[in-house]
Amino acid sequence: MRSEIHPSGQGDRSFVENARRAQIIDCAIDAIAELGYANASLAEIARRAGISKGVISYHFAGKRELIGEIIGAILKKATAVMLPRMKAERSAAGMLRAYIETNLDFLGANPNCIHAIMKIGAATRDEADQPKTDYELAFQPAVRDLEKLLRFGQQQGEFRDFSTRVMAATIRSAIDGVAFQLEANSKLDLKAYANELVILFDLATRKAAK
């Protein structure tokens, strides 16, 4: 057991260890999505996995590491969906559209992941705030990339002159807001919602016609 040495890389883990870690992560996601972060105790996660509580402590240094791995797993999954479709676009406006659409696609396709990550974000954001949480650390790069995309559009002359910081934050908030609404109403029409957002932010970003 040396998970403290490899907090994130899968390094030289045994087959059993990898399988167990994956299983525990999956069960943890479901437990958090259904019961909330506070109620998803190690005991509950172990119960769902059909294993003893100690196994989790054996494979993970603590609850923090488990949560960190969950975030990493979900982020990896989302990136895999989004990147290809964004790279296929040529214009900045097209990339922004792809960003919004693939994001909402992912929300619709992975409800449990979204529920889980929303609850994790909520719970960790609540704590005494001093240090950056894993959650923020994981998501800040995503916002940076979005800002880079916006700056690119401005340089290309496609976008008007706005604060890329504010625009990026607003777009991210809008998408996170969709995830939030999805928790209350799972019947939300994401295709239509995505269209509305695409138009909204197209109008907000594009250069006025001369």
Next chain:
Amino acid sequence: MRSEIHPSGQGDRSFVENARRAQIIDCAIDAIAELGYANASLAEIARRAGISKGVISYHFAGKRELIGEIIGAILKKATAVMLPRMKAERSAAGMLRAYIETNLDFLGANPNCIHAIMKIGAATRDEADQPKTDYELAFQPAVRDLEKLLRFGQQQGEFRDFSTRVMAATIRSAIDGVAFQLEANSKLDLKAYANELVILFDLATRKAAK
């Protein structure tokens, strides 16, 4: 002690009771803002107020009721700031601008209230979700009002044809996002941020020039 009968109204409470409740609510806001919801125990709140733990149980039916009262108090405060300035506007676009500006003004002027309500929202959103939380119940009317404002603008012919639902949700998310950023960086220039948002949503809502 009949706080269960008057869960929210101030009814026929004694002078002492009102004073104590207000004091406890204030201390609770500070405690939650500084330590997070989870760490703001009744013991900690009592310590800050310089009273015994039991006093809180005496004046409030439980932690839930205390939290509910906190939300109500903050919401009341925010409404008092926003309503007058919105009513002073005639056009829908002007009202939207006032909505955004007064909202951000309030964020800047009441950091502790904002911290507290963010943490409460995070913590209660995290729980097993079945019933609507006080937090959601309190905020939904606010979004409704915003939607009403947007519909008004469409009827006036000021605004283009968009889903008021999506637009209202996006505006709210954008503002909530500011509160979130404010936690990480209290030096944020809110005046400039408000200007950016006003322009952004003006472009997003207004009817294209013919």
Next chain:
DNA sequence: TAAGAATTTGGTCGTGCGGTCAGAAATTCA
């Protein structure tokens, strides 16, 4: 001022948490 009501105290209670551990079981490998 004296009786009664309102308020406060300080302590206890049960609960559930994350984490630990000795030893059992399973697996690996020589």
Next chain:
DNA sequence: TGAATTTCTGACCGCACGACCAAATTCTTA
């Protein structure tokens, strides 16, 4: 096969929480 290693079990620890309560104290009011 048999020893060494990895993996797992189930009981257990200390801790902090919200809730609760009987007794002490302060305020009201007749």
